[in-house]
Amino acid sequence: MRKELEAKLKAELQDDVVCVEKSDERTIMVDVKREAVRKTSKMVTDINGRYLCSIGYDNIDRDGTIGLVHTYSVDDADRFICVRTSAPESDPTIESITPDLPSAGWSEREYMDLLGLKFPNHPKPKKLIVADDWPAGIYPMRKNVPHDLVPPGAEDVAYQLDEAPPGTKIVPIGPFHPSLHEPEHFAVYVDGETIKGCDYRGFMTHRGIEKLCQTQVSYNEVPFIAERICGICGSVHATAFSQAVESAGGIQIPRRAEFIRTLMLEVERIHSNLLWLGVAGHLIGFDTVFMQAWRVREQIMWLCERLTGNRKTYGMILIGGVRKDITPEIADDIRKVIDKVEEELMVIHRAIEKDTSIHKRTKGVGTITKEEAIAWGLVGPVARARGVDIDARRDHPYAAYDEVKFEVPVLTDCDVWSTLVIRVIETFEAIKIIRQCLDKMPGGEYFVELKDKIPPLRHAITAIEAPRGESIHYVITGEENRPERWRVRAPTYPNLQAVPLMLLNEQFGDFPIIMGSIDPCFSCTDRVAVIDLKSGKSSSMTKAELERLSRKTPERA
Amino acid sequence: MWLTSKIKQVLMVMKPGVVTLNYPEQPAPAPKNFRGAPVWDHHKCIGCGGCSDHCPSRCILTRDVCQELRVMLYDGSRCTYCGRCADICPEDAITMSNSFQMACENKEDITTRLELFMMTCQRCGRCYEMENTNSIDRIDLKGFRYDNLEQRAMIRKTTENFSLEVLAETEHYERPSK
Structure with missing residues (x-):
């Protein structure tokens, strides 16, 4: 399997393939230059590779690069294929594979947040993991960031939910809701009783x-x-x-x-x-x-x-x-x-x-x-x-x-x-x-x-x-x-x-x-969305507003 | 179809009857090899610090007050009862007891503090190193240790010889805040 894959990749991509090696009896490591990631990914999925996830890692101390590994499983042949690439710290841009593989969307967004990688052609380059008020330019997964860093919070930052499709209303579900067993936030777009779409914001109880x-x-x-x-x-x-x-x-x-x-x-x-x-x-x-x-x-x-x-x-x-x-x-x-x-x-x-x-x-x-x-x-x-x-x-x-x-x-x-x-x-x-x-x-x-x-x-x-x-x-x-x-x-x-x-x-x-x-198991939370029924627009409450609201009730009583 | 299913469901519920226990009136003792609160035997403890090195939740702290005196502190409020300390202890000074009703008003009630007079092995934790043959379980903080007992924080800094300067530094340790 390794030899055929190597021959195929070499024929298609020539010098962009650095090496194809077997790291254990079922894993094939493919090192490619970052220009060829999307093409390699396509070729791997063509030979029945099922996309699993991506792994980003900080290699700045060793060779000044940030590494990214896309992993695939070839189920009928009992093989894992790992496509490994890297981008220099000064220009951490790698082509996104999400247009071909929608399930790679989150993995790539994760490393935008955690490592500062950039994926110019990503269809939805929004924040995924870090809090909305996390300061820009601090990438927690990089080695120079200590594990117990607590940056100051900000008040007026809120996640922008996706635009609701025309003619629909937004029903916020979560962060706390009887039907959810863990905190996460869904904005469900409904037309009457029918769901027309949904946006999700989670990962806020990300424990690191x-x-x-x-x-x-x-x-x-x-x-x-x-x-x-x-x-x-x-x-x-x-x-x-x-x-x-x-x-x-x-x-x-x-x-x-x-x-x-x-x-x-x-x-x-x-x-x-x-x-x-x-x-x-x-x-x-x-x-x-x-x-x-x-x-x-x-x-x-x-x-x-x-x-x-x-x-x-x-x-x-x-x-x-x-x-x-x-x-x-x-x-x-x-x-x-x-x-x-x-x-x-x-x-x-x-x-x-x-x-x-x-x-x-x-x-x-x-x-x-x-x-x-x-x-x-x-x-x-x-x-x-x-x-x-x-x-x-x-x-x-x-x-x-x-x-x-x-x-x-x-x-x-x-x-x-x-x-x-x-x-x-x-x-x-x-x-x-x-x-x-x-x-x-x-x-x-x-x-x-x-x-x-x-x-x-x-x-x-x-x-x-x-x-x-x-x-x-x-x-x-x-x-x-x-x-x-x-x-x-x-x-x-x-x-x-x-x-x-x-x-x-x-x-x-x-x-x-x-x-x-799906038996969900997640750790996530969001702010409370206030929906204006007439315009269907959503806005978010700040922490101070919430506190004020929660204090009002006892005063009245 | 609907009716037969419902009849089956009624039978399914009737057969076991009430299964909840009348706890706490009727005590429910834990089984024999239950991992409850760890108990220290201060006669056996040699103060090697192995448990504190391998505690996943970092709730066992080691502080050298002076050359001869080492304080080992177990903070039960953070313990996950994994029993790793009992596994790692070269002298079997730690046993996982059967007690699990640990809720209390004062944190000190579930804190164990040992003050140990140290002889030679404090220098490098050698007694532990000799006992443990698994290479990934060797002690990694050798020598004198200065964890902050007030803040209950482990400090990854050790010295070969007892150092008053490091002690003074770590005494003022503060948890990161915004």
Whole structure:
């Protein structure tokens, strides 16, 4: 694969290709000059490369450039292709690939904010990550910016929402809203009850975890911080980070540790799918499902408490293996619990599969076609419900997934209902995988100590199938016993970008379940928008105005 | 169809009945290997500072007051109970207890403070280095350490010999503000 790709690129781009090399058995690194990025990207997508995300990194201290890596996955050949380029600090301009690949939009906007890269032909070069009042010219991901910098805030800056389509009204949803479980802001443009568009502003509770881990802690603390990226798929991020570092450093971990990791990931999948099933029921006002799914889920939480010492944030994974062994007693415990869960989930499944009230709320809702799903790079159950047959566990087998057998359910109804069905089926598959893991688990060590330091400046990428989709972690190893650059792309990142498309021409009442169907996991907030009903114009309130308003009420009382 | 589904749902709800526990009247003890609040055994602690180096939330602080006296402070208000300190401790001086009802009015109630008389190993944290064979878990702040206990801040600066100047500098540490 590497040779064909190199020959093709060399023939097309001649001197613009610097080198094409294999960094590990499934990753191909392509170094190109920045003029050729868009062309290379096109050629990679032509050979079935599916765009994953982009990674920007500060290399100013070494050669005065800012690096950018576009990553692609070739699913049928089990390969990752990373197109690496750089731009000098004095002129950080790189051609945008967003016109060809809409899902690259956020990644590129992210590095406009964080590294000061410029993409002249980007279709929507708005702020994405940093706060609206973040001072211009300070790029937090650059090395010269300290991790604890707190610049002074400004009052009169507000995010400009997209222009509303003519004839529509704006309904602001968020930052705090009963149907949203985390703070984020949607401006939904409606014509009567029909949604005609939507703009999104988030990322304001951006915690700077990547920066923190690149500057403050050492390798083996990062899995614990990675686990706290997400309250639901913690193990996924810790495993992904550890695997990326292991792949970069060429570390072989014991087979038993890989089986235990697989087991933890699948236990997490059961709990996450049950949680989501409950939330989905809750969002359409069907609280029976919510109560019962969470009742079944509670056994998994207690199991994890006995297994790892905590309900969530298991803290099981370290670079080099896992922290706790699965003893025969614990294995019996797991078997008992999953048998019970399987039985009870079957009862729930039978009770709701033919319920017309759920069908009415979810069938034919949130539809986008398979082509659109591919174009926007959807991942996980959301993509599989739209006929896109991808699953990192099968396409890029990691941990012990090469040894266990499981089905990847794919449906073609393209709506919320099929997402729901897929997640229920996947829970049953997860139970199967856990049983196989327990049966096949080899003996031996479960942790390997590292004799040597991890070599610096190695690049590695890893994909892990989280319950809600595929998580990508990209690590550049560093010199000071910590990663030089660590990029996390959670599954919500591509899925959320396609939400405006899913919402288009749907009923406003279906907003919560469409939003909920991607199982969003975000940290974001915005100011309060005040809508002038006559003109349809939106303006924003300043903090002082809000404070004044909030104080008025008690005075009156 | 609608009716059979509803009947099934009624049965699904009826069968388990009430499952919520009568907590706190009826206590719910934590399982055996639960990771609760860490407990220090000051007889075993050698003051190597390994736990403070590897605490992901930086809630274990080390301050050398003078050549002979080292203060180790554990700030429970920031602890994530990951149990990394207990893993890393070469002397098994830290155990993760079963207690989880940690809410309190005063931060000091969940703070542990050890004052240790130091002998030779304070110079380089060598005792820890000898014990730990995993190369990425070696101690990275060797020598004398000056974390700010008042601000509960870890300061990534150490010296070979005890330095009053650095101590004075770090005493006035302030958290970044706007």
